[in-house]
Amino acid sequence: MSYVEPAGKECSVALTSIGDALYVIGGKWKLRVILALREGSKRFNEIQRAIDGISARVLSSELKELEMNGFVTRIVHTQIPVVVEYQITPYADTLGNVLQALAEWGATHRDKLRRER
Amino acid sequence: MSYVEPAGKECSVALTSIGDALYVIGGKWKLRVILALREGSKRFNEIQRAIDGISARVLSSELKELEMNGFVTRIVHTQIPVVVEYQITPYADTLGNVLQALAEWGATHRDKLRRER
DNA sequence: ATTAGTAGTATACAAAAGGTTAGTAGTAAC
DNA sequence: GTTACTACTAACCTTTTGTATACTACTAAT
Numbered sequence: 095m096s097y098v099e100p101a102g103k104e105c106s107v108a109l110t111s112i113g114d115a116l117y118v119i120g121g122k123w124k125l126r127v128i129l130a131l132r133e134g135s136k137r138f139n140e141i142q143r144a145i146d147g148i149s150a151r152v153l154s155s156e157l158k159e160l161e162m163n164g165f166v167t168r169i170v171h172t173q174i175p176v177v178v179e180y181q182i183t184p185y186a187d188t189l190g191n192v193l194q195a196l197a198e199w200g201a202t203h204r205d206k207l208r209r210e211r
Numbered sequence: 212m213s214y215v216e217p218a219g220k221e222c223s224v225a226l227t228s229i230g231d232a233l234y235v236i237g238g239k240w241k242l243r244v245i246l247a248l249r250e251g252s253k254r255f256n257e258i259q260r261a262i263d264g265i266s267a268r269v270l271s272s273e274l275k276e277l278e279m280n281g282f283v284t285r286i287v288h289t290q291i292p293v294v295v296e297y298q299i300t301p302y303a304d305t306l307g308n309v310l311q312a313l314a315e316w317g318a319t320h321r322d323k324l325r326r327e328r
Numbered sequence: 329a330t331t332a333g334t335a336g337t338a339t340a341c342a343a344a345a346g347g348t349t350a351g352t353a354g355t356a357a358c
Numbered sequence: 359g360t361t362a363c364t365a366c367t368a369a370c371c372t373t374t375t376g377t378a379t380a381c382t383a384c385t386a387a388t
Contacts, residue, residue, distance in 0.1 A: 105249075111321065115320065125226070126226060137334085139334075151377080178334085185323075188319070192312045194312070197228040200231040203235065238346095239345080266348075267366065267367085268346085290364095291364090
């Protein structure tokens with residue numbers, strides 16, 4: 095019973111990797127912001143209008159985290175008034191496979207739910 | 212400025228699919244439980260011992276949700292004492308691509324973080 | 329002078345997620 | 359008789375996450 099399985103190591107590596115991934119892109123808004131910016135750079139209020147239901151406070155903190163994690167660049171144009179532009183980075187594109195796998199699985203899952211009721 | 216982009220529809224479909232996926236497998240423990248059961252069926256306390264830090268209360272609710280979503284089967288052996296076995300279903304295996312994409316991206320992300328500091 | 333737009337921040341609150349502790353009911357070993 | 363195991367559950371607490379509302383400070387148009 096105090097036996098440790100040999101296959102456990104690879105599995106736990108995968109597990110922490112998955113944990114890292116979900117830590118960074120998990121939550122209610124992160125992927126929405128990334129997807130909104132995939133259409134092109136946007137300013138703060140433009141993003142807020144593009145994402146239904148997000149408040150300024152939450153958007154602000156999401157953008158900060160996304161910037162910290164290297165998904166988004168904040169570009170300040172010192173005009174009058176000051177305009178701030180948010181742009182996704184090439185690093186955000188490395189999420190392509192993840193987004194595709196999630197989108198595909200989510201779609202088939204939704205189909206399954208519809209068939210079941 | 213009140214322009215609505217043509218590519219918006221496909222994108223929002225992907226978005227809701229991703230939302231559905233994260234709704235079901237998101238959170239701190241869901242994937243851990245699934246991965247723990249991938250090694251083989253386990254009883255309640257065995258799962259709890261296999262997953263470091265999960266409490267009985269949380270494990271219980273995670274298992275209920277996983278069962279509701281068709282990822283896990285609950286098998287009651289009416290012995291003395293009553294033994295309950297949890298088993299993943301074939302449907303849980305459809306998550307293969309998602310898990311792989313997440314694990315791969317998470318690993319490269321972690322490498323990137325290590326290189327940066 | 330009022331309204332609207334720029335990009336947020338401050339404060340307070342509500343809801344959801346997760347954690348801690350203790351307890352149930354039964355059996356079996358020491 | 360005390361401890362430990364089976365599989366949980368109830369009550370309560372904390373942390374995280376999200377919402378609502380108001381506010382700053384500046385400019386430009388009406």
